[in-house]
Amino acid sequence: MFLVLTVIGAISGGILAGVFHVADPLIQANREKELKEAIFVVLPEAKDYKVMEKEIDKEKATIYQGIDANSKPVGIAFIADGGGFQGNIRIMVGLSIDYLKLKGIRILEQNETPGLGNRIKEPAFEDQFKGLEIRPKIEYIKYRKPEKPNQITAITGATISSDAVVKNVNNAVSRVLKVFPQEEVVK
Amino acid sequence: MKLILIFISASLINNFVLTYFLGICPFLGVSNKTENALNMGLATTFVMTLTAAVTWPIYTYLLVKFNIPFLEYVAFIIAIAALVQLVEMYIRKSSPAVYRAMGIYLPLITTNCAVLGLALFMVLRDYNYIESIIFGFGTGAGFTLAMLMMSGIREELEFADVPKVFQGVSITLIIAGMMALAFMGFAGLIRG
Amino acid sequence: MADNNQNLWHEFQKGLWQDIPPFRLVLGTCPALAVTNSVINGIAMGLATLFVLLFANISVSAIRKIVPAQVRIAAYVVIIALYVTVADMFLAAMFPPISKALGPYVPLIIVNCIILGRAEGFAQKNPITPSIMDAIGMGIGFALSLAVMGLIREIFGFGSILDIKLLGAWFEPWIVMILPAGAFFVFGFLVALVNYLSRKKAETVCH
Numbered sequence: 029m030f031l032v033l034t035v036i037g038a039i040s041g042g043i044l045a046g047v048f049h050v051a052d053p054l055i056q057a058n059r060e061k062e063l064k065e066a067i068f069v070v071l072p073e074a075k076d077y078k079v080m081e082k083e084i085d086k087e088k089a090t091i092y093q094g095i096d097a098n099s100k101p102v103g104i105a106f107i108a109d110g111g112g113f114q115g116n117i118r119i120m121v122g123l124s125i126d127y128l129k130l131k132g133i134r135i136l137e138q139n140e141t142p143g144l145g146n147r148i149k150e151p152a153f154e155d156q157f158k159g160l161e162i163r164p165k166i167e168y169i170k171y172r173k174p175e176k177p178n179q180i181t182a183i184t185g186a187t188i189s190s191d192a193v194v195k196n197v198n199n200a201v202s203r204v205l206k207v208f209p210q211e212e213v214v215k
Numbered sequence: 216m217k218l219i220l221i222f223i224s225a226s227l228i229n230n231f232v233l234t235y236f237l238g239i240c241p242f243l244g245v246s247n248k249t250e251n252a253l254n255m256g257l258a259t260t261f262v263m264t265l266t267a268a269v270t271w272p273i274y275t276y277l278l279v280k281f282n283i284p285f286l287e288y289v290a291f292i293i294a295i296a297a298l299v300q301l302v303e304m305y306i307r308k309s310s311p312a313v314y315r316a317m318g319i320y321l322p323l324i325t326t327n328c329a330v331l332g333l334a335l336f337m338v339l340r341d342y343n344y345i346e347s348i349i350f351g352f353g354t355g356a357g358f359t360l361a362m363l364m365m366s367g368i369r370e371e372l373e374f375a376d377v378p379k380v381f382q383g384v385s386i387t388l389i390i391a392g393m394m395a396l397a398f399m400g401f402a403g404l405i406r407g
Numbered sequence: 408m409a410d411n412n413q414n415l416w417h418e419f420q421k422g423l424w425q426d427i428p429p430f431r432l433v434l435g436t437c438p439a440l441a442v443t444n445s446v447i448n449g450i451a452m453g454l455a456t457l458f459v460l461l462f463a464n465i466s467v468s469a470i471r472k473i474v475p476a477q478v479r480i481a482a483y484v485v486i487i488a489l490y491v492t493v494a495d496m497f498l499a500a501m502f503p504p505i506s507k508a509l510g511p512y513v514p515l516i517i518v519n520c521i522i523l524g525r526a527e528g529f530a531q532k533n534p535i536t537p538s539i540m541d542a543i544g545m546g547i548g549f550a551l552s553l554a555v556m557g558l559i560r561e562i563f564g565f566g567s568i569l570d571i572k573l574l575g576a577w578f579e580p581w582i583v584m585i586l587p588a589g590a591f592f593v594f595g596f597l598v599a600l601v602n603y604l605s606r607k608k609a610e611t612v613c614h
C-alpha cells in the first residue's frame with residue numbers, strides 16, 4: 029500500500045527534478061533580464077552593472093552599480109520595497125554618482141487601484157523622479173506643480189499611493205546612504 | 216506591532232475570500248446556514264493555523280536547505296492532506312461531539328484553496344515562523360468572518376423573492392460582490 | 408465501434424455545456440474569479456488547467472487498477488501536484504509575463520476541484536481514452552468560460568481587448584470590473600444566464 033505511494037512519489041520527484049534542471053536556467057535568465065532592464069531604465073547611461081552585497085542595519089542589501097562602456101560607474105540602483113494602498117510596491121531606484129539626485133525610478137510590482145493608484149507606473153509619474161533632489165528628503169505636493177527641486181506632484185485621487193512611493197523611495201535612499209558614499213566604489 | 220498589522224491585513228484588508236478569491240467553494244456551498252458556516256469556519260481556521268505551523272519548517276528546513284524548491288507544491292499538498300487526516304482521526308477519537316458537528320467538513324478543507332494559498336503566500340512574503348502562524352490564524356479568521364456574514368445574509372434571503380435564474384449560486388455571487396466592494400473600504404486602514 | 412465513438416463524443420461534449428465548469432458544475436471557481444481580469448490571463452489559466460486535467464486524468468486512469476483504495480486520494484493529489492509544478496515551471500521559463508500575471512493561482516490549480524473531481528468521479532472508473540475525452544471536454548469548457556469572463560471584464564474594465572481599443576474615448580472604463588467585486592458580479596450574472604439558457608433548452612425539448 030505504501031509501496032505504491034512511495035513509487036509514485038519517487039517517480040514524481042524524479043520527473044520534477046528533471047524538468048527543474050531544464051527550466052531553472054531559463055527562469056533565472058528571465059529574472060536576470062528583468063532586473064537588467066529595470067536597472068538600465070533608472071540608470072540610462074549604464075551599459076552593464078556590478079552586484080554589491082552590503083549589510084545595512086543588520087540586514088542584507090543588494091546594490092547594483094551601473095557602469096558605462098568604459099567601465100566607469102554612472103550611479104547605483106537598488107530596490108525599494110514597502111506597503112502601498114493595496115499591497116506591496118516594489119520600486120527600482122537609481123541614484124546619481126554624486127549621491128545628490130535620483131536618476132529615475134521604475135515601478136516593478138504594485139497592486140494599486142486600477143485607474144487611480146496604479147497610475148504610479150505611468151511615465152508621467154515616474155518621469156517626475158528623474159533628477160529629483162533627495163535632500164533633505166523627497167516630498168509630494170498636491171494639485172500644483174512642484175515648487176522645490178525635491179518635490180513631485182501626487183496623482184490626483186491617488187494621494188496614498190503617491191505618498192507610498194515617496195515614503196518607500198526615501199526609506200531606501202536613507203538606508204543606502206548609510207553605506208554610500210563612505211564606502212569605496214568597487215572597482 | 217507588525218504581527219497585529221499582519222493579522223488585520225489578513226482578516227480584513229486583504230480578506231482571503233473577498234480579495235483573493237480563496238475559499239470560494241465552501242463559501243458558496245456551506246454558507247446557507249449560520250451554524251454550518253461557523254463550524255466550517257472554525258474547522259478551517261484551525262487547519263490553516265496548523266498548516267502554517269507545519270509547512271513553514273518544511274519549507275525552511277527541507278526545501279530550502281536541500282535546494283529542492285521545485286518540490287514545494289508536492290510537499291505542501293501532502294502535508295496539508297496528512298494534517299487534515301490526522302486532525303480528523305484525533306477529533307473522532309477525542310471528542311465525538313465535536314466530530315459530529317464539524318467532522319464532515321474536514322476532508323473538504325484539504326481542497327480549500329485558502330489553505331494551500333496561505334502556505335504559498337507565506338513563502339512569497341518571506342514571513343518568519345511567528346508571522347506565518349499569525350498569518351494562518353488571521354486568514355482563517357477572515358474566512359470565518361466572510362462565511363458568517365454570507366450565511367447571515369442568505370438566511371434572510373430565504374424570505375425574499377429571488378428570481379428563479381438567480382437562485383442559488385448566482386445570487387450568492389452577486390452578494391459576495393457587494394461584500395467585496397464594502398470590504399474595499401478597509402484598504403488604507405494601515406498606511407505604509 | 409460506432410457505439411464507442413458515440414460514447415467518446417458524449418464524454419467530450421458534456422464538458423462544453425451541460426456540465427460546463429464553472430457555470431453549471433460549480434467547480435474551479437477560485438481561478439475563474441481571480442485571473443479573468445483579461446482575456447489573455449483567462450485563456451492562459453484555462454490552457455494550464457486543461458494540461459493538468461488531461462495528464463492527471465490519463466495518469467489516474469492508467470494506474471486505477473493498481474492503486475489501493477485507502478491511498479488513492481493521496482496518490483491523485485501527488486500526481487496533480489506533479490503536473491501543476493511542471494506547468495508552473497514551463498510558464499515561468501517560456502512566458503514570464505503570463506507567469507507573473509497568473510502568479511500564485513497556477514499552483515492553486517492543484518486544489519482546483521475540477522481536477523480532483525474528474526479524477527475521483529471519472530478517471531478512476533474509466534479506461535484511458537474516455538478519460539482523455541472527458542478531460543479535453545471539461546478543459547476546453549473551462550477555458551472557454553474563463554475566456555468569456557475575461558472578455559467581459561476586459562472590455563468593460565479597460566475598453567479594449569488585447570490592447571486593441573474597442574470602445575472609443577467616450578467610454579469611461581468600469582473600473583469595478585477589474586476589481587474583485589466585478590469578478591463576483593460578472594460570474595454571478597453569467598451563472599444566471601446559463602441557468603436561463605438551460606431552462607429554455609429544457610423547455611423546448613420537453614415540448
